[in-house]
Amino acid sequence: MMNAKRISLLLTLLTLVMAACTLGANPEQDMTQQELLDAAVATVSAQQLVDAGNVVPLAGSQEEVAPPQVEVTELPTETPLPSPTAFLTATPSEPVVGVTVDTNCRFGPHVGHAYLGAVNTNEKAAVLGRLADNSYTLVENPDLAGTCWLWMSHAFMVSGDLNSVPVVEPPPPPAPTFTPTPEVSYDGQWLVSLGGGGEAPLDFTQNNNLVTITFDFFAETVTMTGALEPDGVTVYGNWNATDGSNGTFAMQIKKNINQFVGNFESGGALFDWCGHRPGANKPSPCLWP
Structure with a gap:
């Protein structure tokens, strides 16, 4: 197939050259024919270039061209998302108490115990213990370092469950610290x-x-x-x-x-x-x- 194309091109070129040899003496006419010859040569060259692109090399006539290497990029392994339940697990609230009326906080669950402070309506206190009947709770003293016993009659739970707080042993009832001797008895x-x-x-x-x-x-x-x-x-x-x-x-x-x-x-x-x-x-x- 390739030899036939070359022979066809050579015949075309030879015909053009012979025609050029028979040009007359008219310069203007010669110039036109010369231009035609140049165009024919350019056409033949272009055809050769086109044919060259379609040529399939014969075995052993040229080096075999290795196919291009395609680089494959390994995709990163997808990291599994955490389960939604991990975000829905609730943290138990710390038992915290508030009061509707300013309430004294004492050394023990009895009005005879020493006064240690008060839980006011604008304060909250963490609950650490309670009596079995929930009438008093052991709380963090909001006024001083340490704890005190709060009467629950005017208290409410800000957060947490009071029954989740452990029952603790209260101090014993207070012993009389003095004996008042008024001139007249109050009885x-x-x-x-x-x-x-x-x-x-x-x-x-x-x-x-x-x-x-x-x-x-x-x-x-x-x-x-x-x-x-x-x-x-x-x-x-x-x-x-x-x-x-x-x-x-x-x-x-x-x-x-x-x-x-x-x-x-x-x-x-x-x-x-x-x-x-x-x-x-x-x-x-x-x-x-």
């Missing part, structure tokens, strides 16, 4: 006024620094228990009614020993309460402090 019957209402009989019992007060308020019986402070006239404690309601109270006995003023807390609100012995006048103002 006996008084008249009490609650929240500006009418008066009702009140029984006052004192055993060293422990005070118990009972009276009837409408259809309920109210029992108050508290501790007499070292000043001998101030009492702080808790109250409970037969209908299940409860709260805290404070009172201060006046120097005449025949009157007292104070406040009691119920449902997160403070109310005045005061009293006097029969024959004495109702103090005014009734609210203290």
